[in-house]
């Protein structure tokens with residue numbers, strides 16, 4: 593920072609040389625509704641261009657956190673910087689696209705009119721062609737002139753996505769974007785998220801479809817009862833590697849060797865091994881062969897995010913960064 597500033601630089605030059613601030617940063621967020629603590633000491637960051645999943649059971653506080661990040665709910669404690677500004681400053685939201693969990697658009701407007709309205713509300717101008725393209729992106733190209741009142745829930749959710757994206761945001765917050773979508777729609781959203789990531793748009797995604805989150809997110813934050821139960825990259829959270837083997841002629845020595853490399857389960861000739869971090873697969877295979885084992889298949893695997901999430905929520909804690 594100051595290392596790049598030269599004597600005689602203007603303030604604008606110095607600011608321009610600073611690294612961009614995070615898409616969102618929050619620290620010590622807390623929110624209580626009457627005597628129920630909805631959010632308790634939540635801190636995390638979504639970096640520029642990063643896709644982060646916010647996971648947790650119903651009532652965990654995900655929507656409340658999102659609303660505090662966006663300045664829509666006032667925290668009892670804690671701080672938020674949204675694209676470098678305090679979240680209460682409306683200017684911080686100008687470059688944010690948001691799909692709320694619950695929403696209703698004016699039923700008398702057409703899909704195209706809803707988009708045009710939100711472009712105006714965002715205080716920007718976008719060519720009509722770009723707005724139509726945005727409707728196409730969410731699969732509503734042929735419904736642009738139909739009234740929203742006649743849309744199914746899934747179609748309204750698609751329109752909500754278009755609204756969140758139409759003003760070319762730098763940060764997109766999606767609160768359960770696929771809850772009403774059919775499998776095809778979910779796949780579309782996945783592609784959409786991947787294309788946002790390619791363009792360097794930061795995304796905070798709250799979804800119950802964990803497989804989806806696992807496919808698109810760089811990092812996840814897991815909330816439980818208002819607190820962060822675990823957070824990290826997928827590699828950090830799913831660190832445990834698994835190996836599926838099909839083996840013949842496994843003697844006592846070989847079985848002991850396998851059991852020494854990690855937690856072993858056996859079903860006939862199929863062995864599943866939850867590998868210790870230090871286990872080296874090629875060495876293991878060589879040693880098995882040395883013990884006369886016939887190796888038919890060695891398949892790497894990894895526990896799924898879903899398994900890990902259930903594990904974390906059941907035990908209520910996590911070994912940090914394993």
Ligand SMILES: Nc1ncnc2c1ncn2[C@@H]1O[C@H](COP(=O)(O)OP(=O)(O)O)[C@@H](O)[C@H]1O
Pocket residue numbers: 625628629630648649650651652653654655656657
């Ligand atoms: N406006 C509100 N008034 C009272 N309680 C609320 C309000 N909003 C959320 N809550 C409570 O806060 C907790 C967290 O809710 P929410 O953030 O919606 O969870 P999630 O999105 O993870 O399902 C729940 O117990 C919920 O009942």
Ligand SMILES: [Mg+2]
Pocket residue numbers: 654655656693
């Ligand atoms: Mg919610």
